[in-house]
Amino acid sequence: MSKALDGVRILDFTHVQSGPTCTQLLAWFGADVIKVERAGEGDATRGQLRDVPDADSLYFTMLNHNKRSITLDTKKQAGKEVLETLIKQCDVLVENFAPGALDRMGFTWERIQELNPRMVVASVKGFGPGPYEDCKVYENVAQCAGGSASTTGFDDGPPLVTGAQIGDSGTGLHLALGIVTALYQRNSTGRGQKVLTAMQDAVLNLCRVKLRDQQRLEHTGVMEEYPQFSDGRKFGDAVPRAGNASGGGQPGWILKCKGWESDPNAYIYFIAQAPVWKSICQVIGREEWITDPDYATPRARLPRLMTIFATVEEWTKTMTKFEAMDILNKYDIPCGPILSMKEIAEEPSLRKTGTVVEVDHPKRGKYLTVGNPIKLSDSPTEVTRSPLLGEHTEEVLTQLGYSEQQIAALREERVI
Ligand code: CAO
Numbered sequence: 001m002s003k004a005l006d007g008v009r010i011l012d013f014t015h016v017q018s019g020p021t022c023t024q025l026l027a028w029f030g031a032d033v034i035k036v037e038r039a040g041e042g043d044a045t046r047g048q049l050r051d052v053p054d055a056d057s058l059y060f061t062m063l064n065h066n067k068r069s070i071t072l073d074t075k076k077q078a079g080k081e082v083l084e085t086l087i088k089q090c091d092v093l094v095e096n097f098a099p100g101a102l103d104r105m106g107f108t109w110e111r112i113q114e115l116n117p118r119m120v121v122a123s124v125k126g127f128g129p130g131p132y133e134d135c136k137v138y139e140n141v142a143q144c145a146g147g148s149a150s151t152t153g154f155d156d157g158p159p160l161v162t163g164a165q166i167g168d169s170g171t172g173l174h175l176a177l178g179i180v181t182a183l184y185q186r187n188s189t190g191r192g193q194k195v196l197t198a199m200q201d202a203v204l205n206l207c208r209v210k211l212r213d214q215q216r217l218e219h220t221g222v223m224e225e226y227p228q229f230s231d232g233r234k235f236g237d238a239v240p241r242a243g244n245a246s247g248g249g250q251p252g253w254i255l256k257c258k259g260w261e262s263d264p265n266a267y268i269y270f271i272a273q274a275p276v277w278k279s280i281c282q283v284i285g286r287e288e289w290i291t292d293p294d295y296a297t298p299r300a301r302l303p304r305l306m307t308i309f310a311t312v313e314e315w316t317k318t319m320t321k322f323e324a325m326d327i328l329n330k331y332d333i334p335c336g337p338i339l340s341m342k343e344i345a346e347e348p349s350l351r352k353t354g355t356v357v358e359v360d361h362p363k364r365g366k367y368l369t370v371g372n373p374i375k376l377s378d379s380p381t382e383v384t385r386s387p388l389l390g391e392h393t394e395e396v397l398t399q400l401g402y403s404e405q406q407i408a409a410l411r412e413e414r415v416i
Pocket of ligand 1: 015016017018019036037075099105124135168
């Protein structure tokens with residue numbers, strides 16, 4: 001079956017996490033992704049957090065599926081010439097080097113335009129234009145600068161980073177959308193364009209509800225769904241950390257379930273959704289709350305939310321998170337189990353949909369990865385293993401028109 005991005009060739013000049021997540025998605029949609037890596041070393045993540053000696057790390061393999069790898073020293077003249085050939089023959093260049101690195105290499109936007117005016121040049125940078133534009137940035141820096149850390153955690157503790165890689169993978173996802181949009185526009189203009197996603201911007205986009213709350217706070221001085229309100233604590237002038245409060249209009253909290261004393265994940269997320277309030281009261285055996293004016297309406301419940309959650313928790317503590325799920329779902333009460341990574345890895349339905357995939361690798365053997373979370377009915381994803389360093393150098397150079405002798409000479413000069 002054909003793939004959505006068949007015929008699109010990507011010069012993948014990315015490394016670490018943010019860029020590779022973007023090009024991996026494009027590869028899953030069918031683009032031919034040629035990952036250009038430094039001769040000898042390759043992407044630094046190949047060797048980071050290794051769990052199997054001499055095999056590419058899971059960090060690398062899980063971010064670089066379905067790609068081809070070529071080695072190239074782009075600081076040498078002959079390497080620059082190969083890169084020029086690649087630029088002429090690819091549709092998109094994706095990079096996430098430190099600011100200015102591509103220019104220092106001699107590949108400014110103007111130069112790339114000269115070589116291939118149809119090329120889309122997509123970049124991840126830590127910050128957009130402004131005071132920090134020259135800074136190098138990693139995941140957690142972006143989480144902190146994008147408003148996530150200041151709004152995550154409990155307000156009696158320090159700011160917290162989240163386990164979700166919203167700075168890296170979140171930015172990669174944004175960039176991928178920018179690239180396909182630019183390719184779409186190229187159909188009518190015939191021109192490429194620059195696509196920039198700053199990690200700070202991507203994180204802030206994902207923290208949109210917190211900027212909403214900042215303005216609500218400035219208008220009203222309180223946010224009634226935050227635990228601070230229910231606990232009678234004062235709000236400051238910036239959005240506080242909200243613990244496990246829901247970010248939307250339906251109040252929620254994480255509640256203990258049976259076994260919580262020894263199992264760190266014996267918890268359930270429970271949402272006191274207004275339309276099912278009557279069912280909630282019946283399920284937990286507090287029928288009197290259905291008509292009690294202190295509890296009967298969403299507004300009346302707001303100052304009592306933490307008391308309500310504590311009462312529901314007395315009920316959830318008597319059963320496992322899955323038993324609670326079964327009961328609550330029967331009444332359409334929104335809730336979700338706190339799943340450990342072990343439980344997720346073992347969940348059969350995720351294997352069935354290809355969201356969790358087992359892949360075989362010549363050096364490390366079988367491992368699990370997260371497959372394509374975006375399912376297209378006419379462009380199914382088959383996850384294939386990440387390439388070994390330089391595995392496709394000769395194949396790609398031959399495709400680009402290089403002869404055997406030329407390839408041998410490049411190898412001799414340590415360009416590839
Ligand atoms: N051949 C020769 N040189 C190469 C090369 C190749 N194939 N590929 C890269 N290089 C060179 C670059 O040209 C650069 O050289 P100069 O510093 O002389 O210009 C050098 O390698 C190092 O690149 P870098 O500065 O991007 O790498 P770093 O390890 O020092 O920094 C990072 C890493 C991620 C902090 C930085 O790349 C960055 O800020 N990127 C943008 C934001 C980003 O994507 N962060 C997410 C990272 S994932 O958590």
